[in-house]
Structures are given as C-alpha cells and as structure tokens.
Amino acid sequence: MDRATGEGVDRDDIPFLPDLCSVTAIAALVLMGELLALVLVLATDGLHPFNWQRLGLISLTIQWVILPSAAILCRLRPHLARLSHKLAAALSFTTVLVVVASVLVAQHWWMADMTGSRIDYWALLANFLVGAICAGVVLRYAYVQQQLHNQQQAELGARIEALQSRIRPHFLFNSMNSLASLIAVDAERAEKLVEDLCALFRASLSDTKLAPLTEEIVLAKRYLEIESLRLGDRLQQEWQVDELPAQLAIPAMLLQPxxxxxxxxxxxxxxxxxxxxxxxxxxxxxxxxxxxxxxIQNPIAVSETESALADAGNTSNIQQGNGMAMENIRQRLNAFYGNRYRFSAGVHDGKYRVELRLPVNVTVETGSKKQPAQTAAVSEEAVL
Known part of the structure; x- marks a missing residue:
C-alpha cells in the first residue's frame, strides 16, 4: 500500500534498500565506516602505541568505498525495486564489490609506486575478502531495516483504512436521518440536501487518506448547509480561515466529524x-x-457539560456516537502524525472547544492523483 494514501500500489513502488542519499543514512554509514576502521587498527596494532597513521589510511580507504557505493545504490534504487529480491541483492552486492575492488587496486598500486615495490596480491586479496564480508553484512542490515519499514507502512495504511471505514456508517446514518426529516416538510430543500449528500458521500467513500485542506473546508461547509436545512436559524457559523497553500493536506474527512x-x-x-x-x-x-x-468551538447546554468532559478524556460513560467520533479522530491523527500533533478537547467558559495542532509539512499535488510528500508516523530517514 502507498505509504500515506494507503492506496494499492505496484511492486515498483516498494523500495528494496533505504534511501542512501539522505543525510541521516550518509551520516550513519560514515560513522559505521569509522568504527570499522578503528576495529581493524585495534585488531592489527593493538592499543599502545596507537597507530594513528594506519587509522587515517584505513579510514580513507573505507570512506572511498562507502560514499561511491551509496551514491551508485541510490541511483539504482528505483531499478532495484522492479527486480526480484534475489536479483536485486545480487546486483547490489556486485556493485559494492566492484567499488571495493577498484579502490583497493588503486590503493595498492599507489602504495607500490610510492615504495618502489611490487603489488602484494595476497594482501590485496585478503583486504578484498574483508571488504566483501563487511559489505555483505551492511547490505543485509540495510535490506532488513527497509523491509521492516515497508511492513510498518503497510500496517499503517491498513490501520488508517480501518479507522476511516469505521466513521462512514456513523456519518451516513446521521445524514439519512436529516434527509428523512425534511422529505415530508420541504421537498425542494430535501432535493438540495440530496445534492449536497452526494458530494459528501463521494468524499466519505473515497479511498483517499490525505486531502487538500481547501477541499475539506468545502465539504465541511456543505455539511453545515445540510444541517442548516434541518435546524434553520438555530445553527449559525463563523469561519476564520487564513490564506493557506493550496497543496496543504490533512487527513480526509477530519473536519466533518x-x-x-x-x-x-x-x-x-x-x-x-x-x-x-x-x-x-x-x-x-x-x-x-x-x-x-x-x-472548533460550540455552545453546550448545562446538562451536556458532563458528557463533553467525558468526551475529552473519560470514555466510560460516553454516548456511542460522540465518543466513537472523537476516539476515531485521535487514532487517525496518531496514525498519520505519530507524536507530532496536539489534540485537546474540553469545556471552556460554557463552550466546548476542540483544538488540533498539526504539522504543515504534509502536502498533496493539485492534480487528479494526490501524492503526499511525506509519510506520517514512520520516517524513511530513520531506517539506518
């Protein structure tokens, strides 16, 4: 499933290795290289006296292997995703081995030229085997971490889909009640209600997990129009909306509940x-x-204060519809944003207020197919 939308995707979209071009991945690889260099020096020369010259030479060699290998695998990443795991693993390992062999041959040739001696092919072979073993271990680790990441994203998409599907019957039930109450009273208003309901039904039944904020505002206003047909002048609304980027996205059907x-x-x-x-x-x-x-702030009756307070935290005596909607929203926000959001609900000065603070780094393209720019709860940069 797609990482943020949860929609079905082709095999081509499932990465085989992490993004080795990210800053976090490069920093992790460089650190691992330096630790390997330190281990090799300690294993060869011991701790006292410490051979700083050998450490510098080995570190330089390892970094010359790591950085080009990461750059090449980063470019190959989309192509590796299209191959079977065995073929992708073989191609990745072969690529790193070619880089290792090239760097070691260049290093031994340079050292032989500097000292005027012949190349020690046995030492070259030994160094190549050490490099091959280390490369295999690192690639295996990267592969396992990426597969764990893929599994987490698939589970996240399935969880979001389940949460979204739970809120649909609740919304549809209340909407149909509004329609039934108007049919016998005002047929023209009922017809207008059907048109608005069609738009809301399409949104509620859509598989989209992230939607542009502008579309969500339009749907929310349509919902309030539906309720205004039923409640008349009893329902007043006051909107204070800043000018925001058109591609800014929030979880679909977030405002309406x-x-x-x-x-x-x-x-x-x-x-x-x-x-x-x-x-x-x-x-x-x-x-x-x-x-x-x-x-979102609304007035409440005195008798509703206890129920509203329960909605904000204590779910032991909540009415089913109200409690389900609020808990569903909490779970969906947690699935999308992890711990990067803030949700509060409670009574303030006789009014019930719900306040959400969401990160603004989730966007969608303004086209027919929405593509989020960043996954929600699991960052790919954390793979390494």
Missing amino acids: LLENAVLHGVARLRTGGTIQIVIRKNVIGDAPGELLLS
Missing part, C-alpha cells in the same frame, strides 16, 4: 441554537515550517 459533534451534541440540543466558531490558521514557529491550528 468534528462539526457533526458540534452540531449534534451542541447546537441541536439547545432550544435557541447557537454559533459554531471555526478557526483555521497557520502558526509560524521561528524558522520551522510551523503548525496548522484547527479550532
């Missing part, structure tokens, strides 16, 4: 109704990308 919670457990239970306040803005934090603030 929050607004549904505000309507059904807030405004609809008040005889005089009330105003739902929606705030969407970007908070800039120094030189960092910042965070996206989503805040």
